[in-house]
Amino acid sequence: xxxxxxxxxxxxxxxxxxxxxxxxxxxxxxxxxxxxxxxxxxxxxxxxxxxxxxxxxxxxxxxxxxxxxxxxxxxxxxxxxxxxxxxxxxxxxxxxxxxxxxxxxxxxxxxxxxxxxxxxxxxxxxxxxxxxxxxxxxxxxxxxxxxxxxxxxxxxxxxxxxxxxxxxxxxxxxxxxxxxxxxxxxxxxxxxxxxxxxxxxxxxxxxxxxxxxxxxxxxxxxxxxxxxxxxxxxxxxxxxxxxxxxxxxxxxxxxxxxxxxxxxxxxxxxxxxxxxxxxxxxxxxxxxxxxxxxxxxxxxxxxxxxxxx
Amino acid sequence: xxxxxxxxxxxxxxxxxxxxxxxxxxxxxxxxxxxxxxxxxxxxxxxxxxxxxxxxxxxxxxxxxxxxxxxxxxxxxxxxxxxxxxxxxxxxxxxxxxxxxxxxxxxxxxxxxxxxxxxxxxxxxxxxxxxxxxxxxxxxxxxxxxxxxxxxxxxxxxxxxxxxxxxxxxxxxxxxxxxxxxxxxxxxxxxxxxxxxxxxxxxxxxxxxxxxxxxxxxxxxxxxxxxxxxxxxxxxxxxxxxxxxxxxxxxxxxxxxxxxxxxxxxxxxxxxxxxxxxxxxxxxxxxxxxxxxxxxxxxxxxxxxxxxx
Numbered sequence: 001x002x003x004x005x006x007x008x009x010x011x012x013x014x015x016x017x018x019x020x021x022x023x024x025x026x027x028x029x030x031x032x033x034x035x036x037x038x039x040x041x042x043x044x045x046x047x048x049x050x051x052x053x054x055x056x057x058x059x060x061x062x063x064x065x066x067x068x069x070x071x072x073x074x075x076x077x078x079x080x081x082x083x084x085x086x087x088x089x090x091x092x093x094x095x096x097x098x099x100x101x102x103x104x105x106x107x108x109x110x111x112x113x114x115x116x117x118x119x120x121x122x123x124x125x126x127x128x129x130x131x132x133x134x135x136x137x138x139x140x141x142x143x144x145x146x147x148x149x150x151x152x153x154x155x156x157x158x159x160x161x162x163x164x165x166x167x168x169x170x171x172x173x174x175x176x177x178x179x180x181x182x183x184x185x186x187x188x189x190x191x192x193x194x195x196x197x198x199x200x201x202x203x204x205x206x207x208x209x210x211x212x213x214x215x216x217x218x219x220x221x222x223x224x225x226x227x228x229x230x231x232x233x234x235x236x237x238x239x240x241x242x243x244x245x246x247x248x249x250x251x252x253x254x255x256x257x258x259x260x261x262x263x264x265x266x267x268x269x270x271x272x273x274x275x276x277x278x279x280x281x282x283x284x285x286x287x288x289x290x291x292x293x294x295x296x297x298x299x300x301x302x303x304x305x306x307x308x309x
Numbered sequence: 310x311x312x313x314x315x316x317x318x319x320x321x322x323x324x325x326x327x328x329x330x331x332x333x334x335x336x337x338x339x340x341x342x343x344x345x346x347x348x349x350x351x352x353x354x355x356x357x358x359x360x361x362x363x364x365x366x367x368x369x370x371x372x373x374x375x376x377x378x379x380x381x382x383x384x385x386x387x388x389x390x391x392x393x394x395x396x397x398x399x400x401x402x403x404x405x406x407x408x409x410x411x412x413x414x415x416x417x418x419x420x421x422x423x424x425x426x427x428x429x430x431x432x433x434x435x436x437x438x439x440x441x442x443x444x445x446x447x448x449x450x451x452x453x454x455x456x457x458x459x460x461x462x463x464x465x466x467x468x469x470x471x472x473x474x475x476x477x478x479x480x481x482x483x484x485x486x487x488x489x490x491x492x493x494x495x496x497x498x499x500x501x502x503x504x505x506x507x508x509x510x511x512x513x514x515x516x517x518x519x520x521x522x523x524x525x526x527x528x529x530x531x532x533x534x535x536x537x538x539x540x541x542x543x544x545x546x547x548x549x550x551x552x553x554x555x556x557x558x559x560x561x562x563x564x565x566x567x568x569x570x571x572x573x574x575x576x577x578x579x580x581x582x583x584x585x586x587x588x589x590x591x592x593x594x595x596x597x598x599x600x601x602x603x604x605x606x607x608x609x610x611x612x613x614x615x616x617x618x
Contacts (some may be wrong), residue, residue, distance in 0.1 A: 101420055104411040106613050108605070111410055111422035129438060296417070304415050 003071060005093060006064055008040040008084055009119075011079035012204045015049045017041070017076035019145035020119040021061055023138055024075055024096060027123060030132050030264035037073070040064040042084040046202050048188040052144035056113035056137040076119040078103045078283075081206050096122060099296055117162040118149035122193055124165045139172035140233060146182060151220060151257045157297050173275025182222070196230065196237035200252050207300060211307040212269070215241065218295050220255045224288075227254050231265060235285050238267035249274055249309070253292070253299065261290040277306035312380060315373055316430075317349040317393055319386035321494060324358045326350075326385035329428040330370055332447055333384055333405060337434060339441050346382070349373040351393040355511050357497040361453035364445040385428040387412045387420075390515050405431060408605055426471035427458035433474045448481035453493060460529060460566045461490035466606050491531070494566060498530035500607070504609035505539065505546035509561050509614045516609060520616040521557025521578070524550065527604050529564045533572055533597075536563050539576060544594050547576035558583055562601070562608065570599040586615035 006027040009017020021039035028037040039061040045053070047104070053060060062072070068086030073094040079102045080087050094110040095103070098119050103111075114122050120142040127134055146166055150158040153166065170177040191199050204217035221227065227234070234252060242250040249268035256262070266285045268274045275282035278299065282287040292298050310396035316334040318326020330348035337346040344437035348370040354362070362369060373379070377395030379514040388411045389396050403419040404412065405427050412420070423431050429451040436443055443451070455475055459467040462475065479486040500508050513526040530536065536543070543561060551559040565571070573592045577583045587608065589598040601607045 098417055100415055102413040104332050106409055106610055108407055108409050108422060108424040110424060113417060113419060113420035114417060115417040301415055 001065055003036065004038050005071045005073060006038055006040040006067065007073045007075055008042055008064055008067070008203070009075050010082040011042045011084065012044055012201060013041045013045050013049065014076075014148070014203050015046070015052055016120055016145040016149045017117045018045050018049045018061060019052070019141045020075040020096070020123060022058060023120060023123050023127075023134075023142050024073065024139065027127055027130070027132055028073070031130050033222045038062065047182055047190070048144075048148060051187045052141055052184070056140040056144075058137070058141060060274040078113070081208050098122060100300070114161075116159050117155065117157045118146040120145040120149075121159075121162050121165045124169060124289055125161070130234055134169070134172055136173055139169040140175060143173055143175065143177060143180075147177060147181040147184055148188065151255075151293065152178065152185065154260065155294050155297075157294050183279070185220060185222055189219065189223075189226065191219070191226060191230075196233045197241070199230075199234065200237055200241065200250075205295070209248070209304065209308040213246060214303060214307070215245060215247050215250040216295055216299060216303075217250075217252045218255060218262075219252065220257050222256070223258070224254060224256045227263070231263075231286060234265050235267065238265060238285075242267040251299075253295075257293065259290075260293055261288060262292050263288045273306060274303070276292075277302050312345065313347050314345055314382060315347055315349040315376065316382045316384055317351055317373055317376070318349045318384050319391040319514070320393065321510060322350045322352055322354050322358065322425060323385075323457070323512050324355070325427045325429055325454040325458045327354050327358045327370060328361070328450045329384040329405070329432060331367060332429060332432050332436075332443075332451050333382065335447065336439070336441055336484065337382075338346055338412065340439050347371065349393075356499075357453075357457060357493055360496045361450055361493070365449040365453075366452060367446070387422065390517050407431060409609070412427065423470075425468050426464065426466045427455040427456040427460075428459045429473045430468075430471050433478060434470070443478070443481055445482055447477040449484060452478040452482055452484065452486060452489075456486060456490040456493055457497065460488065460564075460602065461494065463566055463569065463609070464603050464606075466603050470498055494531055498532075500530075500535060500539075505542045506550070507561075508539075508543065509550065510548055514604070516612070518557070518613065518617040522555060523612060523616065524554060524556050524559040525560075525604055525608060525612075526561040526565060527571075527608075529566050531565070531567055533563060533565045533568070536572070540595060541573075543574050544576065547574060547594075551576040561610070562604075566602065568599075569602055570597060571601050572597045582615060583612070586611050589607045 007021045009021050025037040025039040029035050043060045044270045064088035067084045068089035071091045071093050075096045077094050078097045098116050150162050167225040200217045207214045238250045252265045264287050271282050280287040316330045318330050334346040334348040338344050350370045350372050375395035376393045377398035380400045380402050384405045387404050387406045405426050406422045459471050509526045516523045547559045561574045562571040573582050573596050580591050589596040
């Protein structure tokens, strides 16, 4: 049997990273007429990922705990700080992503980044370029990922290309994407049965800035009130995570996708600086900031500007 | 008039970086139906570049000395250490390359790297993907670049994709590529009227390793004897360049493309270490090493392994 190549997303897998792993492994197998590409995840999948996998009849991908000695294709991330353990001892054969780039590798490899709303948008485009038709279920899974990453096209990261692909995938999947998008976000933002650390970690990424390590989690909701009674519990959990993980700052922002603003909860060595960087003023580690809804396009650039100088 | 976007290759422009700038600017203008993309070079073009530009009726691209405040597309490189001055104050809108990646930027951009033999191979493929036909002269210019970068398909960097594109461009240009390749290399390796510093700088790149700055130049020839009487002069010039530029090592390797090996001339703070890293033994700063003909695929990885730990 040919050597396996794992197609794997970032740690704290979200729907786009898991759907990208599954759909890109299948696309690569079809293009190369092999079965050597295998989807994997760098950890347990989150709630809406499990929901979408089940809805469209996919099993959860294999969990790869350590990639040392393996061949991997990185999807939906390129920074080693976000990658599966062992990445520095892995052979990276390809990268497919839509995030900012911070990457270094000692030989030339296939590397595709587009500033689009989701990695699955790239994969749908690549399938079309290669004349590969997507099945109804695969289109449904990829559509789910794009709807979550673009916040049902409301996120400022949404491009015309995403909208074009959303329409196309909706047709193949036979789904009304506006209605289905709201259903997905209800599943996603239902936090009643989650502990505070689980809420923080549900979509959480590390960033290494010159001032120190930042951990940034995001939760989206259609109703901020759902979190009202749990803010103090979440702040306590953020403080513990900051201490245990040696963070400069740990941030959870709860985005109201209908109001298009976010409540920031922050545990930081420089609370005033973080508030200032985000354009608000934190009181008791909290601030609602209107207009901020994207980690990638708004929060990370603002923090980079302030803390990576 | 719309804001210009400069398409620009690396410092010490070679044929692939100049042909890529010219052909990609034209392709982008055609795809976007604008004229805002403008080819540029980060310095004076070298000998075979001037030859190919004249042969196919292109004028030399504008020299951009500093990119600060400008929008740029980087072609044929991605590392800031090789880019035009002012790159950190420029807005990078896209990258198109075939080298190893060492890149960091604070927002997502279009980034295309393929492990192929030349940037012009990528551009020819992109033109085909976008249904854009290349003119006879543009095909000739791009063919010239691929023949130089792949050493007429003899370099280990040559892929099946390069060979496919070489055949295709040869047909469009109406050129016998084997014969034309030898003609190009005769122009390229004619050094009789060049000074030693000019020979060293004709295709020269800087690399920042943990041990210090390395400068690596390459010259290809069809006859090593052409250099025999000038080795000492070249070594002296390398020593001066090392001192003036604050280099750990300055290396010129003269590749005999028919014998498929290279004569290394080295001025280094650690001559023994450089020889060892390359798999040879330097005597008086010189060693012929069989089988080494590629900076990107052989020399840089070997030096990275030894001096970037």
